[in-house]
Amino acid sequence: MTLSKLSLRNAGRQARDYLVYAVTVVMAAALLYSFNGLVFSQEVRQLSEKMNTLPLVIVLASMVVVCIFGWLVSYATGFMLSRRSRELGTYILIGLTNKQVARLFFLENLAVGSAALVLGLALGGLLYQVLRAILFAMFGLSYHFALNFSLPAMGLTLFYFALIYLCALGRSRKRIHKMKIYDLIYLERQNEGVVIQTGKLRRRIFAVSIVLGVAGTAMLMAGSLLIGITGAGCLIFALFGFFLSFASGVPAFFEKRPARKYQGQNVLIFRTLTAKLATMGIVMAVISMIFTATLLTEGSGLVMSGIFRGRSVESACFDLYFGIEGENQDPGPYMDYITEHIPVEQSVLYQVYLSDQPQVRDYVSSRTVYYCYNYDQDPILCWSDYAALRSIAGYPAVEPEPGRYLFHCMTYLEVPLRDYDQPITLGDTTLTPGSVYTEHLSQSLGVTNGRGYILVVPDEAAEGLAVHHLAYAAKTLQPVPAEGYDALTDIAYREYNKQENPLGYGFVSTKANEAAQVAVQTALLAFPMFYLALALAMTAATILTIQQLSETERYRSQFTLLRKLGVARQEMARALGRQFAIYYAMPAVPSVLIAAPFIFHLARIPEPGVMVGMNSPGIIVIISLGIFFLIYALYILLAYVSLRRNVLSQ
Amino acid sequence: MLQVQNIEKYYGNKNNVTRALDRVSFDVEAGEFLAIMGASGSGKTTLLNCISTIDTVSAGKILLDGVSIADLSQEELAKFRRERLGFVFQDFNLLDTLTVEENIGLALSLNHTDPKAVQDRVRDVAQKLGIIDILGKFPYQISGGQKQRAACARAMVAGQSLLLADEPTGALDSKASKNLLEIMSAMNQDMGATILMVTHDAYSASYAGRVLFLKDGRVFNELLRGERGRSVFYHEILDVLAALGGDVSDVI
Numbered sequence: 001m002t003l004s005k006l007s008l009r010n011a012g013r014q015a016r017d018y019l020v021y022a023v024t025v026v027m028a029a030a031l032l033y034s035f036n037g038l039v040f041s042q043e044v045r046q047l048s049e050k051m052n053t054l055p056l057v058i059v060l061a062s063m064v065v066v067c068i069f070g071w072l073v074s075y076a077t078g079f080m081l082s083r084r085s086r087e088l089g090t091y092i093l094i095g096l097t098n099k100q101v102a103r104l105f106f107l108e109n110l111a112v113g114s115a116a117l118v119l120g121l122a123l124g125g126l127l128y129q130v131l132r133a134i135l136f137a138m139f140g141l142s143y144h145f146a147l148n149f150s151l152p153a154m155g156l157t158l159f160y161f162a163l164i165y166l167c168a169l170g171r172s173r174k175r176i177h178k179m180k181i182y183d184l185i186y187l188e189r190q191n192e193g194v195v196i197q198t199g200k201l202r203r204r205i206f207a208v209s210i211v212l213g214v215a216g217t218a219m220l221m222a223g224s225l226l227i228g229i230t231g232a233g234c235l236i237f238a239l240f241g242f243f244l245s246f247a248s249g250v251p252a253f254f255e256k257r258p259a260r261k262y263q264g265q266n267v268l269i270f271r272t273l274t275a276k277l278a279t280m281g282i283v284m285a286v287i288s289m290i291f292t293a294t295l296l297t298e299g300s301g302l303v304m305s306g307i308f309r310g311r312s313v314e315s316a317c318f319d320l321y322f323g324i325e326g327e328n329q330d331p332g333p334y335m336d337y338i339t340e341h342i343p344v345e346q347s348v349l350y351q352v353y354l355s356d357q358p359q360v361r362d363y364v365s366s367r368t369v370y371y372c373y374n375y376d377q378d379p380i381l382c383w384s385d386y387a388a389l390r391s392i393a394g395y396p397a398v399e400p401e402p403g404r405y406l407f408h409c410m411t412y413l414e415v416p417l418r419d420y421d422q423p424i425t426l427g428d429t430t431l432t433p434g435s436v437y438t439e440h441l442s443q444s445l446g447v448t449n450g451r452g453y454i455l456v457v458p459d460e461a462a463e464g465l466a467v468h469h470l471a472y473a474a475k476t477l478q479p480v481p482a483e484g485y486d487a488l489t490d491i492a493y494r495e496y497n498k499q500e501n502p503l504g505y506g507f508v509s510t511k512a513n514e515a516a517q518v519a520v521q522t523a524l525l526a527f528p529m530f531y532l533a534l535a536l537a538m539t540a541a542t543i544l545t546i547q548q549l550s551e552t553e554r555y556r557s558q559f560t561l562l563r564k565l566g567v568a569r570q571e572m573a574r575a576l577g578r579q580f581a582i583y584y585a586m587p588a589v590p591s592v593l594i595a596a597p598f599i600f601h602l603a604r605i606p607e608p609g610v611m612v613g614m615n616s617p618g619i620i621v622i623i624s625l626g627i628f629f630l631i632y633a634l635y636i637l638l639a640y641v642s643l644r645r646n647v648l649s650q
Numbered sequence: 651m652l653q654v655q656n657i658e659k660y661y662g663n664k665n666n667v668t669r670a671l672d673r674v675s676f677d678v679e680a681g682e683f684l685a686i687m688g689a690s691g692s693g694k695t696t697l698l699n700c701i702s703t704i705d706t707v708s709a710g711k712i713l714l715d716g717v718s719i720a721d722l723s724q725e726e727l728a729k730f731r732r733e734r735l736g737f738v739f740q741d742f743n744l745l746d747t748l749t750v751e752e753n754i755g756l757a758l759s760l761n762h763t764d765p766k767a768v769q770d771r772v773r774d775v776a777q778k779l780g781i782i783d784i785l786g787k788f789p790y791q792i793s794g795g796q797k798q799r800a801a802c803a804r805a806m807v808a809g810q811s812l813l814l815a816d817e818p819t820g821a822l823d824s825k826a827s828k829n830l831l832e833i834m835s836a837m838n839q840d841m842g843a844t845i846l847m848v849t850h851d852a853y854s855a856s857y858a859g860r861v862l863f864l865k866d867g868r869v870f871n872e873l874l875r876g877e878r879g880r881s882v883f884y885h886e887i888l889d890v891l892a893a894l895g896g897d898v899s900d901v902i
């Protein structure tokens with residue numbers, strides 16, 4: 001038996017005993033590799049010119065991820081060191097030098113790390129395909145599965161892993177070198193003392209943490225960087241104060257209430273929780289902090305991608321659209337280009353009119369949050385143009401309603417507009433309210449079909465009304481290529497500069513360009529956020545699970561004893577389940593309380609009409625929590641299954 | 651071979667000092683089987699830990715073959731433990747991941763002894779201690795008595811000159827205890843091992859050639875077996891214990 005052989009064997013045992021950790025390290029490698037794949041992919045960069053910054057963004061995100069995983073590995077190896085002190089002491093006892101023991105431990109972790117890296121690379125190859133498929137779908141391209149491994153990506157992953165492991169193992173090496181054999185053999189871990197002793201101080205700290213927590217959450221939402229950072233500081237204090245005072249308060253609570261203590265399995269749960277109070281309090285606080293960070297990052301990612309999508313769907317309803325306002329509304333240059341370069345199936349060139357007064361706008365502003373700039377009167381469309389637009393956008397035809405005016409609006413204005421019962425008068429025609437339609441019709445920006453809403457009136461009623469702008473919408477035979485979009489925006493820019501007092505803008509949008517823009521923004525901003533969130537969540541859940549599973553021995557002897565005392569298996573399973581539920585719920589609760597209002601607030605910041613439907617603030621909060629708890633549940637399940645098998649079997 | 655000179659050991663801080671050893675001195679000759687007896691808390695483990703280099707003394711000197719162990723460097727200490735000392739603890743210090751054979755041979759093989767030679771020596775010792783059949787098993791698959799014999803084998807496989815045992819029979823039933831003690835006597839008499847055994851049990855101590863009594867960290871008495879039979883010696887030990895204080899029941 002040589003040192004390396006022994007290390008290898010210990011590595012095998014480590015992978016078994018700390019399975020959850022090993023799985024996380026594999027996942028870490030997979031995650032790093034798959035994102036590195038994006039860094040080096042030629043194909044991905046060719047998706048759009050703007051994707052050129054993607055490598056930089058991903059490398060920056062990866063650095064943070066490396067720090068996160070580095071901390072995890074460092075924590076886990078440190079944890080193993082203290083867990084296995086007796087074993088290490090025995091090595092020294094029989095004559096190994098500290099140096100040899102350090103080498104043993106180093107080799108063991110190196111073996112686990114390398115195995116994880118190899119597995120992770122294989123898994124990462126698949127994960128990269130998933131990322132690729134998502135990207136392709138976002139850019140509206142068809143995806144073909146093609147498993148190919150990128151050497152540079154592998155090299156970079158290897159480099160990151162070396163960083164992670166060298167730092168962590170360097171630290172544990174130092175620790176081993178300093179270890180005294182006496183401490184190793186005799187420092188059997190004892191129950192830890194209560195950190196905050198007196199009840200009065202404890203209650204005070206508890207109260208202060210709650211206040212700080214609420215204040216910190218509020219400051220986080222203030223929207224100023226400095227106040228936000230102060231808020232984050234407050235939250236860190238709050239979490240530590242909360243968990244330390246809470247953990248210290250548990251024994252007092254039960255000591256004062258013996259009846260509660262001996263009720264059902266309480267005494268068991270209580271003793272398990274109090275056995276490691278000090279570490280428990282700190283671990284819980286740190287985990288809770290990471291969970292909060294996870295939820296905030298993930299929520300921000302979701303809000304961002306929500307904004308990108310929400311802003312673009314409205315403009316993406318026409319294959320090709322342009323609008324011109326200002327003094328000289330001449331579609332000539334645009335039309336020349338389109339006729340020459342873009343095959344069109346159906347199109348309409350139309351005008352958006354204005355009513356005499358902003359009566360609907362005033363009503364809407366009084367009913368809901370509405371940004372009203374750009375139109376001083378209510379915008380109006382005539383029926384035949386509206387029918388053409390519906391047909392071009394691919395919506396079902398609707399019945400004309402003589403003597404009435406219709407609303408076409410974005411969904412956030414639907415309810416108030418349905419309630420609107422005032423007639424409007426245009427010249428000498430008076431029209432009563434008719435139906436309300438809410439399909440996307442390019443209504444979110446200025447030189448489009450109204451802002452949020454537009455009135456549709458019979459053609460004859462629109463005659464003689466003031467014109468706000470000229471617009472064009474078309475259904476094309478093929479998606480408009482990027483050059484087409486660029487050429488048209490160039491024209492808009494030239495036309496703008498031709499005006500004597502440039503005020504009116506030309507606005508161009510194409511379905512293809514909108515999709516590409518969303519894809520680019522999502523890839524550059526939301527992707528890295530999810531990447532970070534995933535790394536954070538995995539790290540925190542792993543640490544919790546390592547802590548929990550290290551108690552297996554204690555549980556096992558406890559339950560064996562209980563069985564001898566005649567406690568039913570079912571009863572024990574229930575106690576275990578409850579203990580588990582409390583343990584895993586504790587750090588998650590404060591995080592949810594902090595993050596949910598923040599995400600909700602964040603999702604309400606964009607202009608109205610963007611965060612609606614699946615992007616509405618409430619739903620974003622639910623999705624954020626949902627994704628987070630899905631990952632969390634996976635770890636809980638893994639831990640529970642393993643603990644149940646070890647503790648309740650036989 | 652071993653000289654303990656006026657050693658003292660304190661635990662705790664300035665306000666609350668526990669004097670675990672108080673000017674303890676004695677010599678151990680090569681080939682001797684010495685038992686150290688005392689009530690729980692009398693300082694036995696502390697004494698053994700100081701000798702075995704697990705712990706350090708607060709004052710005094712421990713010489714092994716004339717060399718003060720306090721003067722040894724880290725490297726020399728490791729070599730010293732490896733080549734000179736063997737340990738048997740109350741709660742078996744075997745490594746769970748290794749088979750009995752590997753446990754016994756680990757220190758040897760990690761120090762680059764030729765694998766074939768390691769195996770031969772392990773088998774040789776195991777043969778003498780009657781554990782040859784369980785060499786392939788893991789610690790959790792064998793009994794407490796077998797574990798202790800494996801620990802004994804490990805303690806002498808490298809030709810260590812001093813075997814240190816702290817309550818080796820503490821976790822064993824009386825039959826296994828007797829078996830282990832007989833093996834230790836045989837190691838002492840037939841193989842020439844020097845044994846220093848700490849125990850609170852008069853029966854175990856009666857296997858030794860000399861018994862040192864500790865009380866509150868001091869050497870209280872010494873008893874030599876000489877040519878007497880074991881059972882006579884046993885009763886003499888009990889008499890000393892009775893004189894030592896009213897806590898005989900605690901000691902036995």
Ligand SMILES: Nc1ncnc2c1ncn2[C@@H]1O[C@H](COP(=O)(O)OP(=O)(O)O)[C@@H](O)[C@H]1O
Nearest residue numbers: 661662668670689690691692693694695696697
């Ligand atoms: N690490 C320690 N810190 C403080 N006191 C200790 C420590 N180890 C032992 N002691 C004290 O030293 C005395 C001798 O202990 P020990 O040598 O373990 O006794 P024995 O092995 O004879 O039962 C006891 O009073 C014990 O409480």
Ligand SMILES: [Mg+2]
Nearest residue numbers: 691694695696
């Ligand atoms: Mg003792």
